[in-house]
Amino acid sequence: MQTRPADHVLIVDDDREIRELLTTYLVKNGLRVAAVPTGRHMRAALEESGPFDLIILDLMLPGEDGLTLCRDLRAGKHKAIPILMLTARSEEADRILGLEMGADDYLAKPFSARELLARIRAVMRRTRMLPPNMHATETARTLAFGSWRVDTVARHLIDDSGTMVALSGAEYRLLRIFLDHPQKVLSRDQLLSLTQGREAELFERSIDLLVSRLRQRLGDDAREPRYIKTVRSEGYVFASAVEASD
Numbered sequence: 320m321q322t323r324p325a326d327h328v329l330i331v332d333d334d335r336e337i338r339e340l341l342t343t344y345l346v347k348n349g350l351r352v353a354a355v356p357t358g359r360h361m362r363a364a365l366e367e368s369g370p371f372d373l374i375i376l377d378l379m380l381p382g383e384d385g386l387t388l389c390r391d392l393r394a395g396k397h398k399a400i401p402i403l404m405l406t407a408r409s410e411e412a413d414r415i416l417g418l419e420m421g422a423d424d425y426l427a428k429p430f431s432a433r434e435l436l437a438r439i440r441a442v443m444r445r446t447r448m449l450p451p452n453m454h455a456t457e458t459a460r461t462l463a464f465g466s467w468r469v470d471t472v473a474r475h476l477i478d479d480s481g482t483m484v485a486l487s488g489a490e491y492r493l494l495r496i497f498l499d500h501p502q503k504v505l506s507r508d509q510l511l512s513l514t515q516g517r518e519a520e521l522f523e524r525s526i527d528l529l530v531s532r533l534r535q536r537l538g539d540d541a542r543e544p545r546y547i548k549t550v551r552s553e554g555y556v557f558a559s560a561v562e563a564s565d
Contacts, residue, residue: 326443327370330354331361331388332377332405341375344432350439358383371400373443375435376422378406389422401442405430445508462498464559465545467537469498476536490533497547497557506554530555 328350332338338354345352353368355361357380365371374392378385389402404422423442426435462469466479474491476484486494496505496513505513507526530547533539539546548558 325349325351326372327351327353328373328375328439329361329364329368329371330375331356331358331380331385332375333357333380334377341432341435345436345439348436357381358388361388365397369397373401373403373439375403375405375439378404403435403438403442445511461564463562463564464498464501464557469494471495484536486536487532489529490536493529493533497555498561501557501559501561504550504553504556510554 326349328345330338330341330352332341332354333356335356338356342352342354353364353371355364359382361374361376376385376389380388383391385404385406389404392398392400392402401423403424403426405426405428407428423445424438426438460470460472462471468477469475470477474486476486476491476494478484493510496510510526531541534541534544534547537546541549544558546557546559548556550556
């Protein structure tokens with residue numbers, strides 16, 4: 320019986336001591352590890368040493384910072400690789416910005432190697448719960464459905480009269496997930512993962528509250544919804560057709 324190779328992790332951190340300590344610990348716990356100091360080295364490793372199952376990406380890097388690299392990864396051919404972002408800064412704005420750029424999780428320094436390992440395993444477990452071909456997102460400028468349009472660059476929701484409706488970051492991310500995957504039943508765990516994981520307001524059943532808030536923004540009647548329908552014991556499905564345009 321052929322065994323599955325150990326998960327392969329890429330560490331991108333300019334602190335050599337951190338790279339060495341994390342590499343030693345993760346290898347001892349059954350992972351394969353490559354570690355590099357900069358974005359330039361990261362790109363080389365992706366081409367020469369991959370494929371990777373997860374990237375650990377430091378926010379504060381020389382040259383291109385972690386946010387820039389995260390955004391570029393999400394826009395390129397490696398966009399399906401989960402990203403766990405590390406930072407010495409723990410302010411909420413930094414954490415949310417990292418998640419907005421596409422990170423799957425966020426860990427502030429100092430942290431324990433054990434906690435990092437637990438986060439790595441949780442992110443990869445959530446990612447592997449997703450059905451095939453559900454990691455890629457639309458790259459169109461405008462997504463239209465029913466009487467609504469979404470400008471994906473400005474991140475505006477616009478009604479048929481041209482009025483913009485304000486969305487929180489969490490509401491926008493949830494709406495994008497539904498628009499990127501219409502007619503597919505998504506479980507709460509999948510929605511939690513696809514909306515980038517560990518943001519506090521998205522834990523457990525609170526995804527239901529977020530769906531309720533988004534329905535209110537869309538004027539969707541929860542008793543007879545036009546857009547976001549509940550599938551009993553399974554999750555939610557976006558029932559409207561979606562048209563993409565530049």
